[in-house]
Amino acid sequence: MSVVVRPATVDDAAGLAQLWIDSGRFFASINPDTAQEPDPDGLVEWFAELYQKLVADPSMLVLTAAVDGTLAGELSARLLEPLPSAARQVQSDFRRRRVHVDSLSVAEPYRRSGVGTALMTAAERWAVERGAEVVTLESNADNPTSMPFYEHRMGYRRHEVVFRKVLDARG
Secondary structure: OEEEEEEOHHHHHHHHHHHHHHHHHHHHHHOOOOOOOOOOOOOOHHHHHHHHHHHHHOOOEEEEEEOOOOEEEEEEEEEEOOOOOHHHOOOHHHOOOOEEEEEEOHHHHOOOOOOHHHHHHHHHHHHHOOOOEEEEEOOOOOOHHHHHHHHHHHHOOOOOOOOOOOOOOOO
């Protein structure tokens, strides 16, 4: 199977919308308290508008991966400049030029087939070409595929833990 990674275009909006719906369904099955399947109404138009802005921004990387001409995955990432503020200097990564991966989605039939690896490898190459020193990302701790993928396949290590609490509005 050959994976073709290329920059996303506005023409990818319909495929990206479907991938987003599938990802929402997958994440809702893992943790229904924090994820849901998106409403498909207007989603293609939203992706077209969003990607028109993203692909024009030189600090953004927006990629798709295709297998045999079928959209199999997407990745979006952004280049972040160092933050000189003393408030951010406690964390050394904020003092570095870095790339943050905002999303990586692989369609269910293509998971564990090299699509995610191809997208992440392209993102890391893009980061190096722009002088980034580190790549950061977040992943759902309950995701049975992403945690081993990032840690074992891609060589990332867990760095932080995010806590969540639903508040009772009644006090």
